[in-house]
Amino acid sequence: MKAPLAERLRPKSLSDYLSQGHLVGKQGTISQMIKRDMVPSLILWGPPGIGKTTLANLIAKETKRNFFTLSAISSGVKEVREVIQKAKQDQGLFEKKNPILFIDEIHRFSKSQQDSLLGAVEQGWITLIGATTENPSFEVIPALLSRCQVYVLNEFSKEDLIQLLDRAIKKDTFLSKKEIHLKETTSLLRLSGGDARKLLNMFELVVNSVEGDSISITDDLVEDKVQQKTARYDKTGEQHYDIISAFIKSIRGSDPNAAVYWLARMIEGGEDVKFIARRLLILASEDIGNANPTALIMANNTFQAVTTIGFPEARIILSQCVIYLATSPKSNASYQAINEAQAIVKETGDLSVPLSIRNAPTKLMKDLGYGDNYKYAHNYQNNFTQAEFMPEDLKNKVIYEPGHNKREDQLRQFLKEKWTGKYDY
Numbered sequence: 001m002k003a004p005l006a007e008r009l010r011p012k013s014l015s016d017y018l019s020q021g022h023l024v025g026k027q028g029t030i031s032q033m034i035k036r037d038m039v040p041s042l043i044l045w046g047p048p049g050i051g052k053t054t055l056a057n058l059i060a061k062e063t064k065r066n067f068f069t070l071s072a073i074s075s076g077v078k079e080v081r082e083v084i085q086k087a088k089q090d091q092g093l094f095e096k097k098n099p100i101l102f103i104d105e106i107h108r109f110s111k112s113q114q115d116s117l118l119g120a121v122e123q124g125w126i127t128l129i130g131a132t133t134e135n136p137s138f139e140v141i142p143a144l145l146s147r148c149q150v151y152v153l154n155e156f157s158k159e160d161l162i163q164l165l166d167r168a169i170k171k172d173t174f175l176s177k178k179e180i181h182l183k184e185t186t187s188l189l190r191l192s193g194g195d196a197r198k199l200l201n202m203f204e205l206v207v208n209s210v211e212g213d214s215i216s217i218t219d220d221l222v223e224d225k226v227q228q229k230t231a232r233y234d235k236t237g238e239q240h241y242d243i244i245s246a247f248i249k250s251i252r253g254s255d256p257n258a259a260v261y262w263l264a265r266m267i268e269g270g271e272d273v274k275f276i277a278r279r280l281l282i283l284a285s286e287d288i289g290n291a292n293p294t295a296l297i298m299a300n301n302t303f304q305a306v307t308t309i310g311f312p313e314a315r316i317i318l319s320q321c322v323i324y325l326a327t328s329p330k331s332n333a334s335y336q337a338i339n340e341a342q343a344i345v346k347e348t349g350d351l352s353v354p355l356s357i358r359n360a361p362t363k364l365m366k367d368l369g370y371g372d373n374y375k376y377a378h379n380y381q382n383n384f385t386q387a388e389f390m391p392e393d394l395k396n397k398v399i400y401e402p403g404h405n406k407r408e409d410q411l412r413q414f415l416k417e418k419w420t421g422k423y424d425y
Contacts, residue, residue, distance in 0.1 A: 005204040006197040008172055009164075010054050014062065017051065018196070019160045020153055024055070029151065034062045037097075041121050041128040043106070043136050043145070046153030049195030052131035055153075056102040059129065066099035068126075072108035077116045084120040098124050106130030107139035114141045121147045155194050161185075164196055165203060175207060179214040187222035202226055243269075244279060251280075252287045256326040263315075263322050273314050277303040280321055291331035291405040298324055331403030340399045351391035384418055396422055 002008070011017045014024050014031065023030045033039050039059055044052040060067035068083045087099045101120075103109065120126045121144070128148065132139060136150050156164075162185055169180045188206075192199035202222075207215055209225045243265050250258035266276055277299075284299035302321040306314035360370035375387045390397055402408035402415070415423040 002174065004201050005168060005172060005175070006049075006200040008174075009168055009200060011051075011058065014058055017055065017058065018164055019156055020051070020055075023151055023153070030055070030059065034059060037063055039063055039100075039127055040149050041126075041147055042149040042151055043130045043132060043140060044151055044153060045132050045134075045136055047155055047194060048133055049192075049197035049199070050153045050156065051196065052153060053102070053104060056100065056129045056131065060100045060102075063097065063100075065097050065127070067102065068099055069102045069104070072103055072105040072113075077113050080113060080116045084117075084125060087120070087126050098127055100129055101126040102129045102131070104131050105133070107132040107134040107136070111141055114144050118143055118147070156196060158185075158189060161189055161192070161194070161196065161199055164199065168200060168203060175204070177213070178207065180207060181214075181216045183216050184219045184222075185217075187219040187226075188217070191222065191226055248279060248283055248287075251283055251322060251326045252330065254326055254330065256323045259322045259326045260319055263318060267311070267315050267318075273306045273311055273318070274303070276318060277306050280318075280325060284325060286335045287330055287332055288325060288328050289331045289334040289403070290411060291329040291403055291407050293407070295325055295328050329405040329407070331405055331408055333401060333403040333408060337400040344394065344397070344399070348391075348393060351393055354388060354391065356387070357389055386419060398423065 014034070017024050020028070022028055025031060030039075044055060046052055057067065066087070068087065070079055070083060083101055087101065101117075103117075106114075117126075117128060121128050130136075130140070130148070136145055140148075162182075165182055165185065165188070168175055169182065170176055188199060188203060192202055203217075206217065206222055206225045210221070243262055247259060247262035247266065250262055263276070281296070281299045281303055284295040288295040298321055302317055305317050309317070355369045355372060356374045358365070358370040360366045365371075375385050377383050377385060388395055402412040412423070
């Protein structure tokens with residue numbers, strides 16, 4: 001049985017390796033390491049199907065080192081220790097270069113599993129190469145990360161992927177025997193999501209589904225032969241955080257088009273409707289606040305509505321709310337105010353409450369002056385009179401500074417008129 005196309009086209013040398021010139025080009029970092037035969041332990045970080053496993057194999061081949069491989073999904077501490085022991089024995093018997101231990105999806109290793117690698121990496125019994133689709137800063141323990149260099153593999157460009165398809169048509173043992181015309185590539189590129197392995201295997205599936213040796217690859221043919229793909233979106237990984245970040249920043253930046261696009265990405269990726277709605281609630285207060293108090297009401301009603309209805313109809317309600325928030329005036333004054341207030345509390349500690357505004361439920365408290373000289377606002381004209389409500393050490397301290405928008409301009413004027421000399425904005 002023949003191997004899948006992606007496996008058949010796996011590069012046999014660095015010169016065949018597609019893209020990543022910053023790493024494997026003539027002056028690339030990894031190329032220079034191989035040339036000097038000084039390869040440190042390293043982490044290869046990049047999206048799925050970008051060539052991390054292939055690069056690890058090529059490093060071992062080019063430096064003529066033994067190559068051990070483990071999968072974080074199926075291996076535990078026991079398997080790690082067995083491989084390390086074998087590596088030590090090989091070195092002791094034959095004085096070989098320290099072997100490479102490649103761990104795929106190293107981000108799935110637990111802390112104890114990662115701990116089991118530390119001694120071998122530190123002593124040089126192995127050169128560790130880990131592959132991950134997740135940010136190593138979050139997924140690899142600091143002790144191990146400090147012993148490794150991290151190299152980022154960039155996503156393939158459209159041109160890279162088309163070049164890969166051309167290579168398959170011309171160089172693959174089986175496909176090169178057919179007359180394949182690559183008329184359109186949009187659907188192939190979209191459905192593969194930039195994953196080269198998925199692209200090649202999908203391409204082979206389409207080719208093999210057509211009778212005869214003369215084949216024209218069109219978008220309609222691909223759509224017909226390949227089941228619709230869900231957008232790549234890992235709800236527990238970095239992709240999750242990147243997209244929600246783009247979503248929030250688009251709304252904050254008053255761009256309804258980008259905001260709805262990122263909303264669609266989350267919906268198509270299967271994101272929890274409550275998670276999206278909760279983020280909108282937070283944003284309505286943090287980024288809009290009193291510039292438009294109705295935004296918080298809108299977001300809260302949206303949360304209640306989508307929780308009751310669920311997908312798919314909830315997408316319409318979310319879209320309405322997202323567009324409303326994106327096109328609303330913005331202010332982070334309330335957010336800044338609570339940040340400032342908490343910073344003051346941490347710096348000044350438990351300052352005493354002024355006696356005038358303390359509660360006095362007992363005779364002793366009244367005798368001690370609790371509540372003395374308290375000015376009941378409703379006893380004064382317009383239900384207001386100037387008084388001090390801050391601790392003595394923070395007298396006249398201003399924490400809330402209204403934003404510059406129509407609504408908060410009115411609040412600024414209100415405060416100026418009430419608090420003579422205090423709010424001199």
